[in-house]
Amino acid sequence: MARRATKEHSSTDDLDARKATILEAVVNEHVDTAQPVGSSSVASNADVVVSPATVRSEMVALERDGYLAQPHTSAGRVPTDKGYRYFVDHLKSGVLGSAQQRQVNEFFAHVRGEVEDVLEQTSLLLTKMTSYTSVVVGAGHSTSTVLSVQLVNLDARHQLLVTVFSDGAVVKHSIMSGFDVSPVDVAEASRQLNALLIGTTLDARVQVPSRTDHVATLVRDAVSVLHAEQPTAEGEQVFIGGSSKVAEVFDGVDTVRKVLGILEQELLVVSLVQDILNQGLSVAIGAEHGYEPLSSCAVIVAPVTIDNMPAGAVGLLGPTRMKYREAMAAAQVVSQHLTRHFAGEEERG
């Protein structure tokens, strides 16, 4: 970090205390009112002890350095993405309101059920807390091993392969055979599949029988259909809560359309969240994530871990003009609770 030697020029990454205070005031005010904010309303802020005139001259500096922008000549200032970035980076981590804290505790004290259900509920919790659209991503089971495989006869030529993974995931695949399969064959195939696959991961290569009898064919079909799973999607699950909030939080119908269009593409949402996490960020503002249609959005993410391994993430999506402090606190607290929840489940049990 460069020191604050010159107060002019060169966008050093640090602002002197007064500029920082003013920037913060502008952000807070603008988030509240959605309006450009002028020098006098900044000066009336309790933390700012100088006159509007001084504020004005500081503001031209902030604008020159790219932290603020002016919609038009005789309007107040609006924070730029860079301005928000500074604000967020220098935010002392907020604390949740006690009511919200209670809401979260209450929620995690009572959730039950399958992982998927918990994640979905969590997503709803997050939107209810923040009024922003939330995204919860559950990690795929690419690294987990097969616990059990079972072949079930739907009818003579139609079987269902049910695979259980060590992370509790269950996937099914239907298999159509070109010949009638007897229950005995199915049972035998099931037995062989178990012997073959238990303990392996999906990308492990296994030795399939090369014979041409019914059972061997079934086994081969089952293995291939199961391994075909891999490339499609890595099995990540995405739960999006409160898409309708998008329409409440953005004003332009076209923005709403663009954002919803993105949210519909779940794979894209996964990579968005993944990208942000990979960049080590907890917030991506405006164009930082590189998804153009979301350039008027900010995305907050917080990782969820199981046994210190990344196991997903929770996220919030709002306008760049969003209540970062509250939203970040919510995301963080919920992600921690979620992490603890899954750890707790392991431990109990």
Added chain:
Amino acid sequence: MARRATKEHSSTDDLDARKATILEAVVNEHVDTAQPVGSSSVASNADVVVSPATVRSEMVALERDGYLAQPHTSAGRVPTDKGYRYFVDHLKSGVLGSAQQRQVNEFFAHVRGEVEDVLEQTSLLLTKMTSYTSVVVGAGHSTSTVLSVQLVNLDARHQLLVTVFSDGAVVKHSIMSGFDVSPVDVAEASRQLNALLIGTTLDARVQVPSRTDHVATLVRDAVSVLHAEQPTAEGEQVFIGGSSKVAEVFDGVDTVRKVLGILEQELLVVSLVQDILNQGLSVAIGAEHGYEPLSSCAVIVAPVTIDNMPAGAVGLLGPTRMKYREAMAAAQVVSQHLTRHFAGEEERG
């Protein structure tokens, strides 16, 4: 195709040929332009052979009888819900464009995979074809019987109950035991569960062992957690495609918000579709379905059957000002293809 037995309005439910032609012209024009349509543009329609003045006098009659409405005194006419209803009831079933027909054929020639995946893809197909939001509902497995139950050890105190139903559905439930369970116990419980549950439906009462040993407890827990499934949701699956179309097709942001809010509540969507089907309708216009927030929408539904049993439905949701002919044709064709697809799967296999 026309149904609607109730005819007890002050005016007869049938219009003379000229009024019908004029109404149709108004609907077509309004659907195209989204603007109130005036007498002269109606008169210039090829099917209308009278002068604007005559059209005007017919229009006052149509307005008196509730088929048209005037936004304000010096504006053209707009169809009312009743007007759309008449239009739809007297629509000769449209034919799909050849390009679209090809698209559908192509699609159903190549879809593969699990029922859920097919339904989801179908939903995307429908939105792509029509540019409206689509809803595909897959029937729940409340009537199907248990084909197989399996208990899998996640760890000593943590089991997973995997149940396969005759319709190919697979559901899982985790079970936490208050004691360590040996693999032998799990296998035995699994065996007992199979004996107990195979062939039953979810609402059947079964005789559970009353002993207090580990295996019996496991069995009891498993049965109760499985039967607890029932009340929550009947297992219907809903696939909604193109929610973002909502933002394209409606103009008011508040309408968008309301409609999205409804779409988020999947249970509500299921009952909406169910209600409309129960009323025997294929289209619900405006307030006909009784869901107030959707009063500016029209919903088109077409049933999907398996073995002549209702097995779900496909639907399209758009503004009352929607292209009924095309949309209805699309819904119908797709539902038929879907019905045939599932029938075909049974047959092959």
Added chain:
DNA sequence: CGTTGGCACTCGGTAGAATTGACTGCTAAC
């Protein structure tokens, strides 16, 4: 020197008046 009050200026937003034009309903003639 930095800070401040004062002042002229800019420009978006709004309110009202005038205008337009797309309709209508009515009526009298065909």
Added chain:
DNA sequence: GTTAGCAGTCAATTCTACCGAGTGCCAACG
């Protein structure tokens, strides 16, 4: 019964004037 013509209505548009929020600049002040 149909039509042409005409007067009337009213939303939408345009224009104008004006207001006021907010700026940049500057001179004065500690």
